[in-house]
Amino acid sequence: MPCDSPVIIWFRRDLRLGDHAALSYAAATERPVVPVFIHDEVVGALGAAPKFRLGLGLSEFSRKLKDIGSRLILRRGDALGALRNLIAETGAGTVVWQRAYDPRSVARDRTLKPALESAGVEVHVFPGHVLFEPWTVRTQSGGPYNVFTPFWRAVRNLDPGSSFPSVTRLRPCEAWPSSDPLDSWKMDFAMQRGRAVVARHAVVGEAAALNRLERFMNDGIEGYGSQRDVPGVDGTSRMSEHLAVGEISARTVWSALKAAQEIGCGAEDFLRELVWREFAWHLLFHAPHMADSNWKPAWSNFPWNEDESAAEVLAWQRGRTGIEFVDAAMRELMVTGYMHNRARMVVASYLTKHLMTHWRIGLRWFENHLIDWDPASNALGWQWSAGSGPDAAPYFRILNPERQLARFDADRVYVRKWIAEGQSSPPRTALEYFDAIPKSWEMTADTPYPQPIVPVGEGRARALKAYSEMRS
Ligand SMILES: Cc1cc2nc3c(=O)[nH]c(=O)nc-3n(C[C@H](O)[C@H](O)[C@H](O)COP(=O)(O)OP(=O)(O)OC[C@H]3O[C@@H](n4cnc5c(N)ncnc54)[C@H](O)[C@@H]3O)c2cc1C
Missing domain, CATH: 3.40.50.620 (HUPs)
Incomplete structure (x- = not known):
């Protein structure tokens, strides 16, 4: 050249x-x-x-x-x-x-x-944006891994190579070509009222990502194993929003973790989660149909509700199921564009099992509302929760959202943070929800909090019956 x-x-x-x-x-x-x-x-x-x-x-x-x-x-x-x-x-x-x-x-x-x-x-x-090219991690028989634990064993000691140093100078063009103004793309258009609210919670840019990682490695990593499931505390890294747009590389996170491991900081749990992301990308690369079809074909016989406008689906989307853990989580999503991992598991389980609604409806809702949306982790998360995915949770293991709440939010910190109804002076986070949602939902903090639309025991029994009919 x-x-x-x-x-x-x-x-x-x-x-x-x-x-x-x-x-x-x-x-x-x-x-x-x-x-x-x-x-x-x-x-x-x-x-x-x-x-x-x-x-x-x-x-x-x-x-x-x-x-x-x-x-x-x-x-x-x-x-x-x-x-x-x-x-x-x-x-x-x-x-x-x-x-x-x-x-x-x-x-x-x-x-x-x-x-x-x-x-x-x-x-x-x-x-x-992966640690290892998907075609380089193979089982002994030469195929891709479909089960997490052997995948984890196969990659945990691999070396993704050294990071490239940050580029500090680029030779400019003598005459720059024209550029669209970013505003003209209206990237925030579909957010409607939510844009101002979610913008307050987004943390943007490479410097912010590196800062967050450093802070987490200093203050959060040691407690990660015990705190990562507690949605009311700031116990996870929040790297997902940065990884989703590549403001940090997975290799940079991996290297920080490996360094922490060497000094015995118990970074193993965190590394495992990062490898879940990797696993999801390898699966999606080898089986792109995972993004919208059941991984296990037998699930096409399950009597899912596929009507997105069903009253139960609307209640789930709007945080009005009457199941506190589910509603708190759906509101966290509307306000911040993020949802805690434990909460994602609970809302996905409730939608697909208690409400017997197709996981694709939940997947699309997340795809539209998560600022850390990642097509691979989202598809794997939904199919895992529904039972239709690779290495999925067995269908009969249905998360009980009330017991999950008692276990992971015993002091009701998370519920109080996000559900205003019934509180005499709700926190700002819970009130922000009403600024973020479309006015057409006609919800205010004074609307009485609903009774469960599908009580936990009833939903569980209905789902198990449908599951056993599908199997037989
Ligand atoms: C139904 C469902 C949908 C999901 N959709 C997405 C999505 O669209 N985008 C997304 O990034 N994650 C998704 N996840 C995975 C997980 O919930 C998020 O990665 C995590 O909550 C991000 O928060 P964090 O960065 O603080 O995580 P941390 O706990 O600090 O974990 C560090 C990193 O590990 C990875 N990670 C952690 N847990 C998982 C997991 N279960 N699966 C895959 N990677 C993981 C993420 O890259 C994360 O940033 C989904 C999970 C479920 C159950």
Whole structure:
């Protein structure tokens, strides 16, 4: 390539300067670098909250690139067309990016790379947002792992390699190509009233991610094993919102954990959770149908409710089931765009078992409301909870949300934090819920709290009956 022909770096869900293989490569060429983000059909298909959070991430990342003398070019349209235009406008001879593993991105990239190459453009693709490329972790018989524990044993002592140092300078273009204003993309549009509320709780950017990790490694990691299931305390790392848009790499988190392990800090539990994320991505890569179809085909015979407008589904979505753990969790989601892992398990179990509603309805709700939405972990989480997934919880083990509450929120800290009804002076968090939800729901803090729409014992018995009929 001519020594002055620019290198285009196409950012996708990897909005950071540190541990970025493609960016490090581009910087090392010492040629002008054109950073671009493309609002293509993959971005267009994002749910409301993930798209909103991505918009916040892009805004912060643009600032970061300016700090190192560069700028983020924003383009809208199909990715191949956008890249071809940029190549024509800048004279770039090389395009680089980091791999994505979700079915939509894989399909897009599969045609895009050869199309660029056949036009004489040099393309370099680097490993993406997993620790290990999905085709490199294999069982003895050569296939991918479908069960977590052997997968965990296979990867826990592998080495994902060293992190790339943070890029501190990018050679700018002599004449920058035009860029869409980020505002014109209206990434927050579908959030409606929720945008202002959720924005207060989002923590955005690479520096914030690294700060959070450092704080957690100093103060949180030792208690993680005992605190991670308690939704009323700040006992988990909150890395998910950053990992979802790549403000931190999984390898950076892994390296911090490995260092903690060496000094005996009990980071094993945390490492295991990070490997659940990895497991989910490997599964999704090898079996993309997991995102919307039962992993175990027998489950297509289960009599799920598939009506999204059913009264029980609306009550679940609105935090009005009368089951406190479920309602607190659904409100946490509306206010913060996040839900504690134990709470995710409880609401997923209640929807799919007590309410016998198809897991896809819950999956779509999360896909629209989580700022840490991750297609792989979400699909695995839902199918695991429903019983239809790989290595799933056995169906007959139905989480009892009342017992879960007594066990994990014995002091009712979580319930009080999120449910205003019945409290004489509810905390700000519980009241914020009424600012976040659509006005059409017609809910206020004075509305009486409902009785259970489906009592726990009744729902459990109904689900078990349907399950045993399916099996027979
Ligand atoms: C029904 C359901 C849906 C879910 N949907 C998502 C989703 O869309 N996005 C998402 O990131 N996670 C999802 N999870 C997994 C988990 O709830 C979140 O990763 C976790 O709550 C994030 O909080 P944290 O970063 O504080 O986690 P920590 O406990 O601090 O864990 C550290 C990291 O490990 C990973 N991790 C932890 N638990 C899991 C898990 N059970 N499965 C996969 N990875 C895990 C995450 O990357 C997390 O950031 C889902 C779980 C369930 C049961």
